[in-house]
Amino acid sequence: MLWPFAEKDPGICPDYKYYYNLAAGHFFILTINSAIMQNIDWGKLPFGYFQTDYNVRCYYRNGQWGEIEVSSSTHINIHMAATCLHYGQEAFEGMKAYRGKDGRVRLFRWQENARRMQRSADGILMARVPEELFHKMVKKAVSLNEKYVPPHGYGAALYIRPLLIGTGIQVGVNPAKEYLFMVFVGPVGPYFKEGFNPVTMQIVRDFDRAAPLGTGHIKVGGNYAGSLRASERAKAEGYASVIFLEAKEKKYIDEAGPANFYGIKDNTYITPKSDSILPSITNMSLMQIAEDMGMKVERREVAVEELENFEEAGACGTAAIISPIGKIVDRESGKEYTFGKKGQAGAWSTKLYNKLQGIQYGEEPDPHGWVSFVD
Numbered sequence: 001m002l003w004p005f006a007e008k009d010p011g012i013c014p015d016y017k018y019y020y021n022l023a024a025g026h027f028f029i030l031t032i033n034s035a036i037m038q039n040i041d042w043g044k045l046p047f048g049y050f051q052t053d054y055n056v057r058c059y060y061r062n063g064q065w066g067e068i069e070v071s072s073s074t075h076i077n078i079h080m081a082a083t084c085l086h087y088g089q090e091a092f093e094g095m096k097a098y099r100g101k102d103g104r105v106r107l108f109r110w111q112e113n114a115r116r117m118q119r120s121a122d123g124i125l126m127a128r129v130p131e132e133l134f135h136k137m138v139k140k141a142v143s144l145n146e147k148y149v150p151p152h153g154y155g156a157a158l159y160i161r162p163l164l165i166g167t168g169i170q171v172g173v174n175p176a177k178e179y180l181f182m183v184f185v186g187p188v189g190p191y192f193k194e195g196f197n198p199v200t201m202q203i204v205r206d207f208d209r210a211a212p213l214g215t216g217h218i219k220v221g222g223n224y225a226g227s228l229r230a231s232e233r234a235k236a237e238g239y240a241s242v243i244f245l246e247a248k249e250k251k252y253i254d255e256a257g258p259a260n261f262y263g264i265k266d267n268t269y270i271t272p273k274s275d276s277i278l279p280s281i282t283n284m285s286l287m288q289i290a291e292d293m294g295m296k297v298e299r300r301e302v303a304v305e306e307l308e309n310f311e312e313a314g315a316c317g318t319a320a321i322i323s324p325i326g327k328i329v330d331r332e333s334g335k336e337y338t339f340g341k342k343g344q345a346g347a348w349s350t351k352l353y354n355k356l357q358g359i360q361y362g363e364e365p366d367p368h369g370w371v372s373f374v375d
């Protein structure tokens with residue numbers, strides 16, 4: 001490798017090949033030794049970034065999308081006046097590829113992610129990624145990195161991160177004329193270290209995630225930036241995540257951190273309806289499964305006091321699928337709400353989780369046609 005790069009081992013991980021950028025003064029990882037493939041402990045993967053071999057990219061210029069490009073670089077080269085850096089023209093998606101017992105790799109309801117990304121694009125005036133382009137690029141990113149799709153039986157999956165950013169230059173507040181859509185992937189384990197064991201969450205009243213008529217219903221970076229202070233504080237205080245309330249009246253539950261909330265009472269699955277929560281594809285699927293299992297489903301405002309009557313509660317999303325909630329503490333009043341037996345997920349939550357994962361991993365029939373194959 002030519003100057004200014006030098007191979008150097010900082011002694012962090014023997015599986016990576018590290019290079020030092022002498023000019024910029026920092027390390028970066030360029031390649032992974034093939035040995036890492038044998039070293040991946042599929043059962044102990046965290047939920048985090050994991051470098052794989054390729055990502056795919058496509059640029060929107062002069063009013064149209066170009067050709068799909070494959071890259072092995074982990075970096076993107078963008079102009080310093082790109083709108084994603086200044087005015088938050090950025091949206092992303094989160095989805096997973098699951099390997100079935102038969103070895104085949106499955107996507108789950110990719111169309112919903114494609115459509116949600118279009119709604120995100122519309123919401124902050126970015127170019128829409130056509131559904132077919134989205135599908136092609138997701139499939140390509142997964143197949144090029146197929147060896148990183150965890151084997152069946154470890155509860156792990158290949159996380160897929162589609163990302164759309166404004167790359168066009170603006171200094172006045174205007175939408176860009178150019179965009180980059182890219183997809184990268186990496187194997188992941190459970191989102192919460194507790195896995196499918198109950199977590200404790202904290203209701204906050206001194207922070208809002210999203211404004212009532214703002215961007216809470218779409219998946220744009222600003223919402224997550226806005227949630228960081230509350231969620232880091234909650235973690236420091238010993239909680240897995242924050243429960244955000246609807247911002248206007250502070251009476252109703254909005255979201256459980258980066259996941260939707262549900263409660264269960266009298267065989268009824270109850271989940272908040274609000275204009276400032278992200279419509280979760282996992283939640284949408286759980287509502288259908290709950291109905292299929294004979295439960296009643298209610299999507300409506302959920303007042304905080306109702307928590308007292310819930311037999312079970314959970315957070316749901318692609319990352320955790322379901323994270324059962326054992327206890328919720330209202331930070332302001334100190335009031336505590338507990339659900340189910342200590343340390344145990346509730347019966348309905350367990351059934352819903354097993355059914356949904358069964359469909360995703362191809363172990364259960366797929367009556368609604370949610371699963372499609374990558375190959």
Ligand SMILES: Cc1ncc(COP(=O)(O)O)c(C=O)c1O
Nearest residue numbers: 258259260278280281282317318
């Ligand atoms: C704020 C927020 N709510 C809910 C979800 C869950 O959505 P999904 O089930 O589509 O992953 C996510 C994750 O994408 C999220 O970031």
